[in-house]
Every structure is written in structure tokens, then in C-alpha cells.
Amino acid sequence: MTNNSKKVLELLRKYESRNITFIDPDGSFPIIWEQAKGVFVIDIEGKKFLDLTAAFGVAAAGHSNPQVVLAAQRQLKKLPHAMGDVHPHKLKALLAAKLSELTFERWTNNEHGKTIFCNSGFESVEAALKTAILATKRRTVIAFKGAYHGLGYGALNATYRDYFKKPFLPQLGLFSHFAQFPTTETEFKKTKQELPDLCKKVKPGAILVEPVQGRGGIRVPHPEFLPLLRDVCNSIGAVLIVDEVYTGFGRTGKWFGCEHFNTIPDIICLGKALTGGFPLSACVGKASLMDSAWEETRGEAIHTSTFLGNPVGCAMALANIREIEQKNLVNHSAELGTKLREKLDELKSPSEKLKMLPRGLGLMAGVEFIYNGKPAADFVFKIVKEMLRRGIIVLPEGDCGNVLSFTPPLIIKWGQLSAAIDELQDVINTINQQ
Ligand SMILES: Cc1ncc(COP(=O)(O)O)c(C=O)c1O
Structure with a gap:
């Protein structure tokens, strides 16, 4: 680590609140991002990294996608901000219509969608929860073990881990x-029995579910689970x-994860890859439900925020969705996802004590590491650091941090992904010998 990196980390240590940026005392983590393009990130020291995280799944159409950047620049010059729930701008209307087209209009013959724009993922969940209580007058929500819905005071209630809540x-x-959240036949049968009683x-008033649990450890549910819900x-x-x-916009090899299970929800929450890099999220509900929940505003909305439907975010989202469509990234995610899964299945454990359990859908994949029957979180973090040293960015996921996850930009080429998994095999072997 050079002085450039050290200076930034010193500033963060001094001026950013604790408990945000994890800085490993051994200097191996984190790196300081300076630039990103396509599937690559360049750090402040000029070193190039292959990003297998798409920065939490955001950069689906690639980091700094030229079309998305151009849309943002044009919009920034023209109108960087409008008035959330008061004087709107055109792109907010266009994006709401586009989200309707991609969701309820694709899924049904007779429904369209209506959107509440928000800033981050957890807020879109909270907008959905507000909609549900307005529509049903019922307070309670069923969520699932392992769920992650964000950390705001509303969404946090539905996030499972005590670590975040306590x-x-x-x-x-x-x-x-x-x-x-059943992943096996036995668990599904039990859930099917117990859910009606619960x-x-x-x-x-609502059941809230991720079609694939992301931060919970890339957990794909039993195929009949969503239809049951x-x-x-x-x-x-x-x-x-x-x-x-997490699962939206092609990540799992379909436009939306629920489509794998032929399940049409009442509300879908969207964020991350919506814009490719701007804090804009959306709660899209079927129009009949949204209209039954939300009265016409009488001049002061009961749910809004200053930056609601920010014009730069909307411009980026429209350009980003166009890129996903034109580059056929949803199919690409499905095709590469199948190959990735095959390759992860071929990973060889260097020791009988170490079990590696690959899983995933599309380009949302993970490998769970178990050592001596226990979650191997330390082993996984060693992998993350060694991969980083070798120029590849990966992240741990899961309640125990023992799942190595792969959510690369959807534009990644098979050669890049395949070479990274070869490197991973070597890293696993090397760490095991230490
Ligand atoms: C499924 C899911 N919902 C909600 C969130 C929260 O999103 P944000 O961090 O943008 O608030 C996340 C973040 O990882 C997520 O994976």
C-alpha cells in the first residue's frame, strides 16, 4: 500500500464514523477505487482489478457504461434536480411507464404498474410495506430466515440477522x-405445512420475500416456494x-427473479442495477392495489422525499435499461450463469475436511465453504483478500460470511470469468496449504 492509499484511509479513520469502512490492520483491505470501466476497476495506485461483484450488483451494464454516463451528463447540465412530489419532470413519468412495461404489462394482460420512486433499496421496501398496511389495514408481515431487506428502521424489521437489529x-x-426459507424438499414440505398456521x-398484511436470497448467502429457494406464497x-x-x-434487471438470467418461479407478485421492489450507479430505487405495484392503498393527494403527499425520482437517476435508469435490452444482457446472464455453475461444480477441494457447495441462478452465484462441518468464514475472507491481491474483486455473503459470491457485471465475457475461477482454484489450494 502506498502513501496515496494510506492518506485516504487515515482521513476515513479520522472523519468517517466508525463501523462503516472496514480497514484491515494488515493493510490488505480495502483498496481505494479511483476509476471503473466495464468489468474493471482501477485503484488509486493505478492497479487494475476484475470486478466480480458489479459493486453490489449495481453495474449490470458495466461500470461507467458510456450510454449511461452520457445520459447522466446531459441531464446534469439540463436539470439536476426537480421537486419530488410537487413540480415533476418528464423522465420520471417515462421511467414509471418503462418499469410498468417491464413488469406487470409483461406479466399480465390486464394490469399495469404504478411506481413510488425512492432513493435506496431499503426505502423501496418501506414504500411497499406502507402500501401493504394501507391496503390491508393489517400490521404484521411475514418475512424469512436469512432475509436482507436493508437497514432503515422500517426495512430492518424484516431483515433477519440480529447482528443488524440488536x-x-x-x-x-x-x-x-x-x-x-426452504431450499430443500424436506424444508419445503415443512414450510407448506406450517405457513397456513402461522x-x-x-x-x-404482507409476505415479503427475495426470489433468491443475496446477502443471506445466494440461497435459491425450492421451485414451488414462491408459487406457494x-x-x-x-x-x-x-x-x-x-x-x-438484488435479483432485478437480468441478474438471475431473467428480467426478474420471480419469473423463474412463474409467480406474479403484487409489488416488486427495485434498486441497485436500476440505474447502474445512482441512488434511485422503485417500488412498483399493480395499479389496482396501488390505487386501493393510496388516496389521491390533496396537496401534500403522505409519502415523499426531497430527491424522489431525481432526474439524473431517471435519465441513467432509462439509458441503463436500454443497454440491458439492446445488449441482450438478460440472455447473456442466463447463458454465462449456466457455464459458471458448471465450472463452480468442478472446483476441487484440496482437503476432505473442506466442503464447497456451489449454487445460484444466472450471474448470481455463490460457493458455501464448510470446514470440519462448520462455516468457514475465516477461510473465505482469506480467499477474498488473496483474490484481491491477485487483481480480482469478490465478496463474502451469508449469515456467517462463509459464502463466496459472484455477481459480475452482466457484460463480462466467459474467458474473463473462467480465468477468474481458475485463479480461485489456485487460491483455495494455496490457502489450504498455509
Ligand atoms: C434484497 C435486498 N433488498 C434491499 C437491500 C437494501 O438496499 P440498499 O442498501 O440500497 O438500501 C439490499 C441490499 O443489499 C438487498 O440485497
């Missing part, structure tokens, strides 16, 4: 009940909310 419990409403007991919601008049903040 210090704030005295101020949380705790309106969520957590059911099993619903009778807690009378949920749809049936349950239909039978008790609850709102089915799919949180596609």
Missing part, C-alpha cells in the same frame, strides 16, 4: 415474523412483495 431493538416496531396466528397471499388477502433489489 443495538436498535428498543426503537423497532418488530412487526415481522420469520418463517423458513398466517392464521399472525394475520399478515402466491397461493397463501391469495387465500388470506395479503400482499405478496418480492424484493428484487
